[in-house]
Amino acid sequence: MENRTHTCGELRSQQKDNQVVLCGWVDSRRDHGSLIFINMRDIYGITQIVFDPAENEKTYASARELKPEYVIKVTGKVRHRPDGMVNPEMATGEIEVIAQEYSILNRAETTPFPIIDNVDASEELRFRYRYLDLRRPELQKNMIVRHKTSQIVRQYLTGQDFLEIETPYLMRSTPEGARDYLVPSRMQKGKFYALPQSPQTYKQILMIAGYDRYFQIVKCFRDEDLRAERQPEFTQIDIEMSFVSEQDVFNIAEGLMKQIFKDLLDLELKTPFPVLSYDDALNTYGSDKPDLRFGMKIKDVSKIVAESEFKVFSTTVKNSGIIAGLNLKGKADYSRKQIDGLNNFVLQLGGKGVLFAKVRTDGWDSSIKKFLTEKMMNEINHIMESEPGDLLILIAGDRKKTMELLGSLRSKLGKDENLIGENEFRPCWVTEFPLLEYDEEQDRYIAMHHPFTSPNEGNTELFESDPGAIKARAYDLVLNGYEVAGGSIRNHNYETQMKVFDLLKINAEEAKEKFGFLLDGLKYGAPPHGGIAFGYDRLVMILAGENSIRNVIAFPKTTSALSLMDNSPAEVDAKQLEELGISISDFRIRNGRNNTFLRNER
């Protein structure tokens, strides 16, 4: 077999008159009867091949058999395209290859969807034929971005003296946090490993072992429900450092981000990134992952309307709730339908309703106008910076809930109203998270970040008086409304760690049973340490300009955690279960389900 001399993406007019051999897929065919054009594609690009009877009568005559996705090898000569025929849209558009001969390396049936960008196929179909989906230039580009990102991460962190160390995928199941994926043990029947939700305990152990700076690009597993930005198995850039405070971790994370954006997008991220406290983020943007690409900040008008005749306002303030709102600039022309749409959006999120005011030159147009004094409306206009033509959106209720509702509304409006600039990246740190949050269901405090997070220094007196007010030495890195990284300074002191467990109602015995190895480690000279973990898929998604992480993962699962290509999960042989000492109650009959068989029939 004659060897490939060039890829389909590299020929330019410099190679004019070169004899070349190209291999690739037939991308498209334009048959003019006595002249055939074929676009030939590989991962590197597309090159136009011409079949002309004047060049080789026999080759031209048989070339009509070539169909999309046939794998072919073409031998021919590079030539500059005739005047006016250069295609500036194509990287190789100034040349074409005039075919002397070709061979078909493999034929292809008509594909279920065309192998093109912006394909009009359902995700269901794309997942079932993922090998075809991945052949599309769009996804190939995403996989390249993903690869490059990992190379930059390894290079950058290695340059900062980090060691890449692998940690086990088979570990013990630990309480707290997400639901574990379990792996039954054959040798220890009735016992299970868990797949790691993150290598948290291992990386702390590595710090105790004196490795100083660790990183790993590592798969993590969480058996929770999926979202556009959540998969059951996902990848983290996991980082841990000894003898550090928050600022040291920030510096590394910022340096890494800077490097990635520079190398990949040729963009200079300004450092240091702005820092917001959790409270500020919530009170200004209604979210602990604020999108800073646009303004429309939330304004609290509680004080202004506390004494109003509108019962909803006055009782809300009396019950220590708030009235707050957004100013949607220049949208006083919103129709009834659009306003109802916003109201329904909030109702769906569990809100009680939204109040609107259209600001006109002669005052407000609003259902609540009659309850408010002129002075109140003026003050609201002032604080919300409203002008005639604006639409004010107000919500009343419990502080946290109201802020969150406005935050959701804000991000929805930011997208719907195109308030977000193209190619804009606005990272920030969110800090001073609460250490704990109260879980009504379990009637106890649970760790907001994770149970190894260090409480803020100087918060010790709150342990007794008001645990909910303790701040954590935790931080999130937020980019364009996505949490792209999160971490904390850990407890390296045994006593402090036990105090936190105490707050979490994990008694000494249970702590010893579940985390004994780490707790023991803390007693043998654990250095102060802390770290951070990046959501690698999310980061690549943002870098690739995608809005679903499924487009930057080669083989993702659907929102019901199925793999449509290989039909997993699937039943296993009785023999396999027997070896594991596992018996299955017949849930399929009980639930009237038989989907596995139906799907296999396709």
Place this chain on the structure above:
RNA sequence: GGGGUCGUGGUGCAGCUUGGUUAGCACAUCGGCCUGUCAAGCCGAAGGUCGCGGGUUCGAGUCCCGUCGGCCCCGCCA
């Protein structure tokens, strides 16, 4: 666990509100014509268990119930 939305030739959609001849359109496919296309063009043809199951009805793509699957969201995700 809950809410929303979608499922119709290979693909993307229309038809469903108000049940009634032969399920319509575009792209792809197949055949023919065509020497400069790059979303090629023109002419013609073939291609449908309307996701699956049940019910109502003389009659169901259309109405009802259930179920499976895709996507989005709430809960959940330390």
